[in-house]
Amino acid sequence: MYFEMKDIEVNYDHIRALKGISITLEKGNIITLIGANGAGKTTTLKAITGLVKIGSGEIWFKDQRIDVLPPQKVVSLGIAMVPEGRHIYPFMSVKDNLLMGAFLRRDGQEIKKDMEMVFDYFPRLKERLRQQGGTLSGGEQQMLAIGRALMARPELLLLDEPSLGLAPNLVQRIGEAITVINEQEKLSVILVEQNAKMALKISNKGYVLETGNIVLEQESKDLIKNDHVRKFYLGG
Amino acid sequence: MVIQMILNGLMLGLSYALIALGLTLIFAIMNILNFAHGQMYMLGGFVVYYFYYVFGLNYFFALFMCIPTLALIGVIFEKFFFRRVLTLGRREESSMLLAMGTALLLENIALIAFGYKEQGVPPLIHGVIKIFGGYLPADRAFIILMSVLLIIGLLVFIYKTRPGRALRALAQDKEVTYLMGVDVNKITMLGFAVGAALAGLAGGLLALTFPIFSGSGTPITIKSFLMIMIGGAGVVPGAIIGGFLLGMVESFGYGLISGSMTYLIIFAMIILLLIFRPQGIMGKPWG
Amino acid sequence: MNQKNYARIVLVATLLFIYLIVLPIIFRNQRYLLNIVITASLLSCASLGVWITFSIGRINIGQGAFAGIGGYTTAILIMKAGFSFWQSFLLAGLLAALIGFLFGLVILRLKGVYFAMLTLSLTETFRLIFLNAEGLTNGGNGIMGIPRPGALSIAGITIIPNFGRSNIFFYYLSATILIIVFLAVWRLYKSRIGWIFKAIRISEDLTRSCGINIVKYRIMAYSICCFLGGIAGSLFTVFYQNIFPASFQVNDSVYFMLYCFLGGLDYLAGPILGAFVLTGAFEVLRFIQKYQEGIYACIMIALMLWLPNGLMSLNLGKVFGKRKEKELETTEADKLLKSYNPDSGRKSLKKEG
Numbered sequence: 001m002y003f004e005m006k007d008i009e010v011n012y013d014h015i016r017a018l019k020g021i022s023i024t025l026e027k028g029n030i031i032t033l034i035g036a037n038g039a040g041k042t043t044t045l046k047a048i049t050g051l052v053k054i055g056s057g058e059i060w061f062k063d064q065r066i067d068v069l070p071p072q073k074v075v076s077l078g079i080a081m082v083p084e085g086r087h088i089y090p091f092m093s094v095k096d097n098l099l100m101g102a103f104l105r106r107d108g109q110e111i112k113k114d115m116e117m118v119f120d121y122f123p124r125l126k127e128r129l130r131q132q133g134g135t136l137s138g139g140e141q142q143m144l145a146i147g148r149a150l151m152a153r154p155e156l157l158l159l160d161e162p163s164l165g166l167a168p169n170l171v172q173r174i175g176e177a178i179t180v181i182n183e184q185e186k187l188s189v190i191l192v193e194q195n196a197k198m199a200l201k202i203s204n205k206g207y208v209l210e211t212g213n214i215v216l217e218q219e220s221k222d223l224i225k226n227d228h229v230r231k232f233y234l235g236g
Numbered sequence: 237m238v239i240q241m242i243l244n245g246l247m248l249g250l251s252y253a254l255i256a257l258g259l260t261l262i263f264a265i266m267n268i269l270n271f272a273h274g275q276m277y278m279l280g281g282f283v284v285y286y287f288y289y290v291f292g293l294n295y296f297f298a299l300f301m302c303i304p305t306l307a308l309i310g311v312i313f314e315k316f317f318f319r320r321v322l323t324l325g326r327r328e329e330s331s332m333l334l335a336m337g338t339a340l341l342l343e344n345i346a347l348i349a350f351g352y353k354e355q356g357v358p359p360l361i362h363g364v365i366k367i368f369g370g371y372l373p374a375d376r377a378f379i380i381l382m383s384v385l386l387i388i389g390l391l392v393f394i395y396k397t398r399p400g401r402a403l404r405a406l407a408q409d410k411e412v413t414y415l416m417g418v419d420v421n422k423i424t425m426l427g428f429a430v431g432a433a434l435a436g437l438a439g440g441l442l443a444l445t446f447p448i449f450s451g452s453g454t455p456i457t458i459k460s461f462l463m464i465m466i467g468g469a470g471v472v473p474g475a476i477i478g479g480f481l482l483g484m485v486e487s488f489g490y491g492l493i494s495g496s497m498t499y500l501i502i503f504a505m506i507i508l509l510l511i512f513r514p515q516g517i518m519g520k521p522w523g
Numbered sequence: 524m525n526q527k528n529y530a531r532i533v534l535v536a537t538l539l540f541i542y543l544i545v546l547p548i549i550f551r552n553q554r555y556l557l558n559i560v561i562t563a564s565l566l567s568c569a570s571l572g573v574w575i576t577f578s579i580g581r582i583n584i585g586q587g588a589f590a591g592i593g594g595y596t597t598a599i600l601i602m603k604a605g606f607s608f609w610q611s612f613l614l615a616g617l618l619a620a621l622i623g624f625l626f627g628l629v630i631l632r633l634k635g636v637y638f639a640m641l642t643l644s645l646t647e648t649f650r651l652i653f654l655n656a657e658g659l660t661n662g663g664n665g666i667m668g669i670p671r672p673g674a675l676s677i678a679g680i681t682i683i684p685n686f687g688r689s690n691i692f693f694y695y696l697s698a699t700i701l702i703i704v705f706l707a708v709w710r711l712y713k714s715r716i717g718w719i720f721k722a723i724r725i726s727e728d729l730t731r732s733c734g735i736n737i738v739k740y741r742i743m744a745y746s747i748c749c750f751l752g753g754i755a756g757s758l759f760t761v762f763y764q765n766i767f768p769a770s771f772q773v774n775d776s777v778y779f780m781l782y783c784f785l786g787g788l789d790y791l792a793g794p795i796l797g798a799f800v801l802t803g804a805f806e807v808l809r810f811i812q813k814y815q816e817g818i819y820a821c822i823m824i825a826l827m828l829w830l831p832n833g834l835m836s837l838n839l840g841k842v843f844g845k846r847k848e849k850e851l852e853t854t855e856a857d858k859l860l861k862s863y864n865p866d867s868g869r870k871s872l873k874k875e876g
Contacts, residue, residue: 049414071417075414080415088412089408099401100401100416101416104416329577332582334823337820337821344816348817465640469640499651514637
């Protein structure tokens with residue numbers, strides 16, 4: 001298996017945030033985790049990158065166990081994460097933000113090429129190259145955050161609520177961008193979303209998280225038709 | 237008279253900026269107020285005193301030795317003291333008290349090792365430069381030049397190099413900086429080392445004109461706090477402005493009124509400044 | 524619960540017995556040792572004030588300034604205006620509180636390191652004021668030969684007779700004042716106001732949104748702090764019978780803070796414990812004079828490394844009871860507010876998806 005989480009548990013002091021989560025992902029696929037606030041979606045992503053220490057379970061990526069590695073090692077294996085709320089560097093130029101994404105890379109020429117690639121996806125960023133990150137609009141910041149993650153040339157991209165706080169037309173654009181990037185860059189994607197509609201539309205497989213458990217796991221096209229999902233996540 | 241005060245102010249202001257930069261760097265990346273900053277300055281003075289005067293080596297070598305010596309102290313402090321306390325402590329105050337402890341420790345080690353006596357080093361360059369009727373001893377001109385070079389060097393390091401970018405990133409968002417693949421522990425250590433080395437270099441430079449003694453740290457610590465309050469804590473341009481302003485005001489104050497009255501007025505002015513601009517001149521909005 | 528309360532009463536009674544009866548009897552002929560306990564009592568008073576500012580989430584390194592204000596007020600009123608100690612004692616506290624109130628209007632808007640740095644420079648400012656206002660303070664020469672407290676009579680009835688230079692009398696005076704101050708702060712902390720202080724520490728915005736006038740409460744807390752600093756400074760001045768600009772410096776302000784830390788910021792008895800332990804340790808360490816402060820610094824560092832939450836967080840906490848549950852509440856809140864740190868394996872819940 002390309003990527004696999006086996007029975008992951010995470011405890012925050014006395015609270016069990018994840019109660020045994022198993023996820024699998026095949027190369028080149030998009031999977032999505034949907035669920036309400038506090039269901040454990042963000043924790044799952046943080047567990048993958050090593051930002052959160054897991055209580056028990058194993059995480060495997062390309063035949064390597066990664067739950068024992070510190071974040072910078074996980075990132076160096078080709079996993080990039082776009083955190084919730086974007087978290088771009090507010091007092092750094094757009095260019096420096098993108099360069100931070102390529103922090104682990106030493107191939108100057110290739111970095112330049114990838115920056116051009118990011119500009120192809122998000123031309124707005126090129127216009128604002130010298131502007132400070134904090135002065136960008138919400139949508140632009142999200143583009144920058146995704147672009148910054150792409151600069152690491154990842155194989156696996158983790159996206160945490162990329163549509164949060166964006167206007168509907170922007171949500172659609174971000175959704176499209178994810179699909180295109182997935183196809184063109186041969187990227188695998190784990191997408192965490194509250195906007196289940198967009199997420200299920202672009203993903204191959206979906207997991208439904210509730211209070212730290214996976215309650216449903218199906219092909220996305222089937223999940224969209226699922227009564228439970230329709231009722232609670234797609235608004236009837 | 238005015239020219240003279242400006243010349244003195246230039247020297248003070250630029251070397252103070254160097255001190256404030258180190259303090260603000262450590263504050264920005266670790267959220268620690270380095271109470272031992274003045275003591276690190278003092279140790280820089282002693283490094284130059286020993287290598288340059290006692291061992292009779294080249295001044296530039298002595299000044300350079302401030303970097304590894306103070307950086308080592310910074311690394312030790314960060315790795316063995318602050319990292320643990322920042323990880324364990326429930327309140328931010330713990331790191332502040334720890335910082336005070338390190339200040340007291342350095343001062344006492346210096347006291348035991350070097351005694352109370354004020355030391356001095358022979359001038360590096362003899363002679364006096366006359367500028368518009370003001371007199372600038374060559375050594376002071378040298379201090380001004382070196383301070384400018386060091387400040388430029390630091391700015392290039394912070395804004396143009398890869399580790400410098402990581403330092404800025406860490407100061408702005410620690411969690412995301414992990415996600416960029418940055419070894420945060422290593423970069424934090426680097427930041428502390430650079431901050432400490434800057435204090436040491438300033439001490440080593442000013443050793444040319446000011447006495448070197450084990451008690452010189454605390455006043456510098458207080459002054460460096462004033463500088464970053466003026467400019468804004470954790471902001472690089474703020475540190476330069478704060479340091480420069482304080483040096484100038486100090487120079488004019490000492491020239492026109494007594495020293496303690498000068499500081500009385502400076503304190504009053506800072507309180508006034510903070511009423512209208514609590515985050516300092518260049519600061520980010522602060523809670 | 525009853526068991527715990529019982530243990531607590533026994534402990535408090537034992538401590539009071541030692542403090543009020545055993546120590547004075549043992550030390551009655553050893554002026555030096557008696558002085559140490561007096562010093563610790565007065566330091567506790569000032570530190571309790573600092574502790575109150577901690578309870579509203581401010582790091583106060585300026586208590587030395589207010590001890591100085593109290594001390595100089597007392598000295599000037601007694602020496603130049605012919606007041607009795609008792610009158611000037613009260614006025615010293617009130618003046619310190621008033622000045623604290625005025626400063627508080629401005630500086631309490633600042634938080635975190637800014638407040639810490641500003642209060643630190645406040646100490647230095649007042650030292651310079653005392654040094655420069657030579658007409659009132661004699662500048663660097665200080666004011667010397669201040670008499671010890673005389674008799675206190677109200678409406679012709681002598682309440683406290685004149686004890687002259689008896690140290691035992693001063694011992695009991697400082698002990699009484701410490702106990703009164705402790706009870707008053709304890710009462711305050713258990714009241715609604717105490718909860719508001721704590722709420723301000725956890726989140727000012729949240730507290731404000733509950734319709735509480737936080738400006739009023741934080742100024743109240745700071746004024747009380749300064750009052751305690753003022754009366755402690757006043758007592759110090761008549762105890763040593765002199766005062767200099769250097770009597771209360773930045774280091775003293777740091778030490779007041781340190782006592783709170785050492786005892787434990789979560790415990791009301793923390794600053795008292797801290798002051799007594801450190802003053803005691805200081806005197807023991809004096810035998811190795813040369814290395815005294817160095818060892819002192821090592822203690823400070825070691826404490827923060829291995830006991831960041833103070834001495835009271837040791838098993839003593841159990842006896843001082845009831846803290847446990849409340850402590851949990853505050854730690855939970857702390858965690859909520861504390862920013863995230865991947866190294867520690869402890870996470871804030873704030874960012875949880």
